[in-house]
Amino acid sequence: MVDKGPVISLCRSLLRAGHQYPDYNIREYAKRRTLEGFRMNKNLTDHSKVEEAYAEGKKQLEVVERVVKVYLAYPPRTKNIMELKLQ
C-alpha cells in the first residue's frame, strides 16, 4: 500500500525533473501531463491499481531524468519566442 507521502514526493520529483528540459514545449507538456496524471489517479481505491500507478510514475521519473541529461548535453541553438516574451 502506498501512502500519500511517497506519492506527493514522486509528483514533486517528476515536476522538478521535467522543469529542466531546455525545450519550451516539452517542458510545459511535462508539467501539464504530470499534474494531469496524478489528478486522474487521485481517487483510486484499489490497492493493486495504486501500486501499478506508482510504479508507472517511478518508471517515468527514470526516463525523464535520463533524457533530460542528454537534452542538456546538447544546448539549444536559439531561444523560443515564447521564452523571450515571458522575460
Next chain:
Amino acid sequence: MASKAIFSTLRRSLTKPHGGAVSRRHHLSTTSAATASEPYPGDEHAIVMKGVRISGRPLYLDMQSTTPLDPRVFDAMNASSIYDYGNPHSRTHLYGWEAENAVEVARIQVAKLIGASPKEIVFLSGATEANNTVVKGVMHFYKDKKRHVITTQTEHKCVLDSCRHLQQEGFEVTYLPVKTDGLVDLEMLREAIRLDTGLVSVMAVNNEIGVVQPMEEIGRICKEHKIPFHTDAAQAIGKIPVDVEKWNVSFMSMSGHKIYGPKGVGAMYVRRRPRVRLEPLMNGGGQERGLRSGTLATQQVVGFGVACELAMKEMEYDEKWIKRLQERLLNGVREKLDGVVVNGSLESRYAGNLNLSFAYVEGESLLMGLKEVAVSSGSACTSASLEPSYVLRALGVDEDMAHTSIRFGIGRFTTEEEIDKAVELTVKQVEKLREMSPLYEMVKEGIDIKNIQWSQH
C-alpha cells in the same frame, strides 16, 4: 556583408594619410555599424536566415507536416541504437536474436494500435513507400483481371502520382470528386465501381484540411463488391480510433513521424484473412514476408513502436487537450475578424488540423508576415509551387480564398499561450493587410466584388 564593408572602410581609413578624410570615413563606418549589425536592445537572440530576421525560434504550429520527437520515444531509440545493432534477420547469433526481438515487440505495439495481428504489419521507410507499394503492387499483381482503380481528388500526392504512373502503364483511374465539405460522396463511389475495379484508395484523415472520411461506410461498400480497400492513415493513427476490422480495410499506410516518432520509418498493414496479394516494390532477400526486402533499421522501428504505444495510451488526453486548443484558436480568431472561412467540414474533422481562409487578404504576404508562427499554407509537398493547393480546388474553394488559406496544426506539445500568441499575430497581420487592401475598402462600402468590370489598362 555589412561587417565586410566596415572592415574595408576601416582599413582604407587607417592606411590613408589625410586626417580629414579619415574622420569622415570613420563617421561613415560607425553609422553603418549602428544600422546594420548592432542588435536592437533585447534582440541578441535574433535569427537571420534566408533574408528574414526573426526575434527568436517561431512557435511550431505545423504538426501535419511533421511532429517533434517525444522524449520517451527518444529514450527508447537511444537504448536500441547502442545495443540492438545486430541485423534482425541474422538467425545464428545473439545479436540477431536481440534485434529481432526488439523489432517483434515494436510490431506488436503497432498492431495493437490499429486492431490488427502482428503478422499483418510490414515495416518500411514511410507512408509514401507504403502507398506506392500498395497502389502499384496490388494492380500489378491482378493486372490480368483488374484494370481499374478508384481514388479521390484529395489524396496525398504519392497516391495520385502512383495512380498517374499506372495510367501511363494502361490502367484506368477514376478520381472521385469530393463534396464542398471535403467528404466523399458515397453514391458516386457506388456508381464508379465496375467489374474490373481492383482497388479503392481513400485517405482516412486529410493532411491539408483535416476532414475524416466516412471510413466504415466506404469499407462496407467495398466489402459488398469484394474490392480491396486501401487507406492512407498516416494522419489518422494515434489521433482518431482506428480499427481495421470496423473499417474493413485490406491495406493501411502508416507513418512514424506524424505520431511523435522518428522520421524514415513507416508501416503497411496487409490483411491476411481474407488474403490479399500484392507484388513487392523492393525485391531481395524476402524479408518482411517477401513484401519488403532489406535490413530493417532497428532503432527507427523501435521508436515507431514506442510512439504507437504512447499514442494509444495518450489518445484520450491528447484529444481533449487538442479539441480545447482548436476551439480557443477558432473562437479567438473569429471574435476579432470577419471573413474567416474554415475549409472542410467542421463536424467530421480531426481537431488538430484547422485550415482557415481569410477573405480579402493575399496568402503569400500573410505567410511572410507570420514569420514568428511556423504554419503552412497548403501541404508541405505543394508549398514549393505557387499554385493554390489542389485539395482546396477539389473542394470548390474560389481561387482567391484558396490562396489565403493557412493550415494551423495543433499537437500534443502545443500550449495555450502559444495559441493565444498565434491568434494575436494572425489577427494583427490580417488587419494590417486588410487596411492596405483596396478590395476590402470596396467591400466595406458595399460593392460586390464579383460583379465588378475590371477595365484593361
